[in-house]
Amino acid sequence: MIIGVTGKSGVGKTTYAKNHAKYLGYDYLNIDEVGHEVLDDPEVRAQIKEKFNIDASSCDRKKLGELVFTNRNNEMKQLSDITWDKMKLIIDKRIESSKSGIVLDWILLPHTHYFKMCDKKVLIKLNEDERKRRVMLRDNLTEEELKLRDNASIEYNDADFDTIINME
Numbered sequence: 805m806i807i808g809v810t811g812k813s814g815v816g817k818t819t820y821a822k823n824h825a826k827y828l829g830y831d832y833l834n835i836d837e838v839g840h841e842v843l844d845d846p847e848v849r850a851q852i853k854e855k856f857n858i859d860a861s862s863c864d865r866k867k868l869g870e871l872v873f874t875n876r877n878n879e880m881k882q883l884s885d886i887t888w889d890k891m892k893l894i895i896d897k898r899i900e901s902s903k904s905g906i907v908l909d910w911i912l913l914p915h916t917h918y919f920k921m922c923d924k925k926v927l928i929k930l931n932e933d934e935r936k937r938r939v940m941l942r943d944n945l946t947e948e949e950l951k952l953r954d955n956a957s958i959e960y961n962d963a964d965f966d967t968i969i970n971m972e
Contacts, residue, residue: 805830805905806921810913811928812957814939816971820928821909831902835895835910835918842890851886880956915958927965931972 807830809821818834825832842848852858856879895918899906913919930938940950962968 805923806899806918807905807907807924807926808913808919808922809907809909809926809928810911810919810960811930812935813911813953814935814942815928815930817911817928818909820926820969820971821907824926825907828905828907830905830907831898832907833895833898833909835891835908835913838891838894839887841894842887845890848886848890852883855882855886912958914960914964919964924967925965926967926969927960927962929968929970929972934972 807824807828809817809824811817821834822832824830843852895908899908899918899921908918908922910916910918913922919925936947936950939945939953940947943950945953
């Protein structure tokens with residue numbers, strides 16, 4: 805059984821997904837963390853250094869985020885081209901090794917083939933003012949930085965989900 809949990813940044817999807825996985829006795833996979841793990845790969849770092857001129861020894865995620873969020877169509881695609889194959893290997897291995905079931909947690913889940921694999925699809929929502937307050941506090945962002953990040957995010961179609969949870 806694969807359960808996919810998604811929603812905008814700051815809505816509480818990770819808290820929900822972790823707790824739901826624990827309650828069900830399922831494995832939990834935060835796909836953002838897989839992306840961060842892949843950024844530590846020396847080959848990925850070298851390609852990022854070449855494409856974005858970012859220090860490959862530290863792979864400055866904040867600087868990288870600023871680049872991809874301000875020019876989503878070009879830089880985001882280039883970053884995805886560098887990281888996605890390695891991410892898929894890790895995700896596939898975790899799904900295949902799951903004995904009882906797995907909860908996938910990712911903001912971009914509906915834009916991947918993993919969304920179609922989900923037996924249950926959950927969308928988490930929260931009112932915008934509270935969501936923005938949480939993200940700015942958690943990630944130490946200005947309102948302008950949050951706006952850039954949100955512009956690079958995706959919109960969700962409620963009809964694509966089995967369950968919608970309003971965290972209000």
